[in-house]
Amino acid sequence: MLPTPRRPTVTTHWGIYRAAMADGRAIALDPFEGDPDPSPIAQSMLGALDHPCRILRPAVRRSFLERGAAATGAGRGAEPFVEVDWPQALDLVARELDRVRHDFGNSAIFGGSYGWASAGRFHHAQSQIHRFLNTIGGYTRSFSNYSHGAADVIVPHVVGERLGLHVEHTPWRLIAGHAELIVMFGGIGAKNAQVSSGGIVRHGVRAALRACREGGAELVSISPIRDDTAAEAEAEWMAPRPGTDVALMLALAHTLLVEDLCDTGFIERYTIGFERFGAYLVGRTDGVPKTAEWAQEITQVPAEDIRALARRMAAKRTFLMMSWSLQRADHGEQPYWMAIVLAAMLGQIGLPGGGYGFGFGSVNGIGNPIHDFAWPSLPQGDNPVPDFIPVARIADMLLDPGGSFDFNGRRLVYPDIRLVYWAGGNPFHHHQDLNRLLRAWRRPETVIVHESWWNGLARHADIVLPAATQLERNDVACSSRDRMISASHKVAEPAGEARADFAIFAAIAERLGAREAFTEGRDEEAWLRQLYGVARQRTAAKGLDLPDFDTFWREGIALLPEAEHSEPTLAAFRRDPAGNALRTPSGRIEIFSQSIAAFGYDDCPGHPAWIAPKEWLGAPEAERYPLHLISSQPATKLHSQYDLGAVAQAAKIKGREPVRIHPDDAAARGIGDGDIVRIFNGRGACLAAAVLSAELRPGVVQLATGAWFDPVEPGVEGVLEKHGNPNVLTADRGTSRLGQGCAAHSCLVEMERFDGAAPPVTCFDPPAFAAGRSG
Numbered sequence: 001m002l003p004t005p006r007r008p009t010v011t012t013h014w015g016i017y018r019a020a021m022a023d024g025r026a027i028a029l030d031p032f033e034g035d036p037d038p039s040p041i042a043q044s045m046l047g048a049l050d051h052p053c054r055i056l057r058p059a060v061r062r063s064f065l066e067r068g069a070a071a072t073g074a075g076r077g078a079e080p081f082v083e084v085d086w087p088q089a090l091d092l093v094a095r096e097l098d099r100v101r102h103d104f105g106n107s108a109i110f111g112g113s114y115g116w117a118s119a120g121r122f123h124h125a126q127s128q129i130h131r132f133l134n135t136i137g138g139y140t141r142s143f144s145n146y147s148h149g150a151a152d153v154i155v156p157h158v159v160g161e162r163l164g165l166h167v168e169h170t171p172w173r174l175i176a177g178h179a180e181l182i183v184m185f186g187g188i189g190a191k192n193a194q195v196s197s198g199g200i201v202r203h204g205v206r207a208a209l210r211a212c213r214e215g216g217a218e219l220v221s222i223s224p225i226r227d228d229t230a231a232e233a234e235a236e237w238m239a240p241r242p243g244t245d246v247a248l249m250l251a252l253a254h255t256l257l258v259e260d261l262c263d264t265g266f267i268e269r270y271t272i273g274f275e276r277f278g279a280y281l282v283g284r285t286d287g288v289p290k291t292a293e294w295a296q297e298i299t300q301v302p303a304e305d306i307r308a309l310a311r312r313m314a315a316k317r318t319f320l321m322m323s324w325s326l327q328r329a330d331h332g333e334q335p336y337w338m339a340i341v342l343a344a345m346l347g348q349i350g351l352p353g354g355g356y357g358f359g360f361g362s363v364n365g366i367g368n369p370i371h372d373f374a375w376p377s378l379p380q381g382d383n384p385v386p387d388f389i390p391v392a393r394i395a396d397m398l399l400d401p402g403g404s405f406d407f408n409g410r411r412l413v414y415p416d417i418r419l420v421y422w423a424g425g426n427p428f429h430h431h432q433d434l435n436r437l438l439r440a441w442r443r444p445e446t447v448i449v450h451e452s453w454w455n456g457l458a459r460h461a462d463i464v465l466p467a468a469t470q471l472e473r474n475d476v477a478c479s480s481r482d483r484m485i486s487a488s489h490k491v492a493e494p495a496g497e498a499r500a501d502f503a504i505f506a507a508i509a510e511r512l513g514a515r516e517a518f519t520e521g522r523d524e525e526a527w528l529r530q531l532y533g534v535a536r537q538r539t540a541a542k543g544l545d546l547p548d549f550d551t552f553w554r555e556g557i558a559l560l561p562e563a564e565h566s567e568p569t570l571a572a573f574r575r576d577p578a579g580n581a582l583r584t585p586s587g588r589i590e591i592f593s594q595s596i597a598a599f600g601y602d603d604c605p606g607h608p609a610w611i612a613p614k615e616w617l618g619a620p621e622a623e624r625y626p627l628h629l630i631s632s633q634p635a636t637k638l639h640s641q642y643d644l645g646a647v648a649q650a651a652k653i654k655g656r657e658p659v660r661i662h663p664d665d666a667a668a669r670g671i672g673d674g675d676i677v678r679i680f681n682g683r684g685a686c687l688a689a690a691v692l693s694a695e696l697r698p699g700v701v702q703l704a705t706g707a708w709f710d711p712v713e714p715g716v717e718g719v720l721e722k723h724g725n726p727n728v729l730t731a732d733r734g735t736s737r738l739g740q741g742c743a744a745h746s747c748l749v750e751m752e753r754f755d756g757a758a759p760p761v762t763c764f765d766p767p768a769f770a771a772g773r774s775g
Helices: 041-048 062-070 086-103 125-135 149-159 205-214 245-258 264-270 274-281 292-299 303-315 333-346 391-399 434-441 501-511 515-519 524-541 549-555 571-575 594-599 646-651 663-668
Strands: 009-012 015-022 025-031 059-061 081-083 109-112 141-143 181-185 218-222 236-238 318-322 355-358 388-390 404-407 410-413 419-423 446-451 463-466 475-479 484-488 557-559 627-630 658-661 676-680 685-692 700-703 748-753 769-773
Touching: 009 041, 009 484, 015 041, 025 041, 041 646, 059 062, 062 081, 062 086, 086 109, 086 419, 086 446, 086 463, 086 501, 109 125, 109 391, 125 419, 125 501, 125 515, 141 391, 149 333, 181 303, 205 218, 245 274, 245 292, 245 303, 245 333, 264 333, 292 303, 303 318, 318 333, 333 355, 388 391, 391 434, 475 524, 484 549, 501 515, 524 549, 549 557, 658 663, 658 676, 663 685
Parallel strands: 081 769, 109 419, 141 388, 181 218, 181 318, 218 236, 318 355, 419 446, 446 463, 627 700, 658 685
Antiparallel strands: 009 015, 015 025, 059 081, 059 463, 404 410, 475 484, 484 557, 627 748, 658 700, 676 685, 676 748
């Protein structure tokens, strides 16, 4: 058994902490001494260990326990649970998996996870569930993520790989002191940058923005929300209507073209297809020149401001940043494509302080130099099942088995899912149109969930297995962006009968004859030593030293020196476009893509284009729903994690999630600061607490995601959600037939004051249990 050091280290998605211990349990989590801007989220973790809604024992939905798969899914979310012992629960799970894979094939199993349940490399729920399912024959998987699913598809078409999105970001040190103008589409918010998937040693976005300012850069934030950008940037604010950034960028490009400000030499040498795009830009193909006046009508940004910004961009070394949020909207591929085209027209791609980059500030660490090796992770094995869906198409898959859909040039078919197995993540937080998801969620015969608390996912399961939290197990975390490897020491015993995911899967695998394949004969400690040993081998191959495992485990963290060699995005391509050709069909930046054009998608043509969103303030539907909802990431938690915790709870108003609204919009509706309001559209309605703020442009409301789903009548579609979950309002549709990402930010609503007694928030109470305990 691994020893717990006197001052244990806890590594989370929001930072590294040193635990103060008493009687064998953590009583405080203090930020790592080297973190200049620690996140407060960790202060929610200790109280959550013993929260009343902690799942303490395995539980089964009553009718499912009585009738198994013969029970319909109609009772999910409404029926009481029956607590059972572990052997009965594990036997039931194994029997259901065996039934489905033998009767319908492994493609009838959907392996759901969203990967953020732990920063550790071993107790990583997504790796654990996928490894387990692969050892028993595979599963239907999902592709990409909600954060940048559309970008994952479009960026490789334009530059060959996910350059400037996942890899080869221009480092901050080659932006600060080099860029004279930084234009941030979607801003750079410190609240988003307080998290990162692999753990964080140093939160650095505020310092990076200060360095840019001190290096002489002017910063412009283009967003309907002023404080989308951290105050350290001292940024100018340009506030277009939500969802109109492409129109704005087209007008910037039009000004560059007609005023002879674009770099024609760069375009000719490094890009392909500008002639086709240019014809569209000046209106030869559709009769509509994309002038600043044209964009003014769409964006409501004055034409002179647009032209002035274009001239500044051409006159200075300019870096274009774009947040992940812009592609989570109708036609979300277009702003990413257009940002690369606009950077190409400026001709500064590959130069210090010039070019483009995506996701700066969307998570911590983007823009940090990265060493040229990969940290190890738990091997997931090979999945023999070819079926997959874009991650945001879950409800489509469940509602339309056998139906066909387009994705990135392919015509695919939704599999017939009979069993959903979920470990890590909460679709009743991150999916859109939750009323539609409720309807879809009734379709599978069996839903199995690993969870620590009775959140929306657990309440809508048939079999619930209590999972240990990261404070209740040992792990090793690694971050390429933060050049560290860190222990995460166990600082509490699992609550009740909770077990680590690994132990749960090992026990089920044993019942299915796959324990050896799943565990490879290793327990937790052996796996941690194995993963750390691989890390030592890979770092040593690069001339970097890590201590032996026992020393590392005692000290808790090992930091690598900062990577010395780093370049701007596409620097090698700029130096030698023939010798370092891109992995596009042309080897160059594809301003026009013949591949995409050949797909024939009416919602994603062969070059960047303005295609009006289905929902925006210029749509006919705005007459009925005149407010544009921005469902941003929360400041007080990661996704819905620790919504029950002290930090998130302190930010609520009368127990509800706060919704920000401009004072003019509030006055027009008789809404005062702190009033309970009803937000609604044709998809659903929720309650929240109004916060009046001039940080938003009029016509925009902001309700962060992450409030636990809490309908007034559990398991029933279309009823009032009483806690403030914006995904009862957002639309469940793909960004386009190309990317099929989520389009949450294209959402119109109306708001009114809620008079009378508001129903109590009950999502943090345990669900109902049937009398007695089986087993």
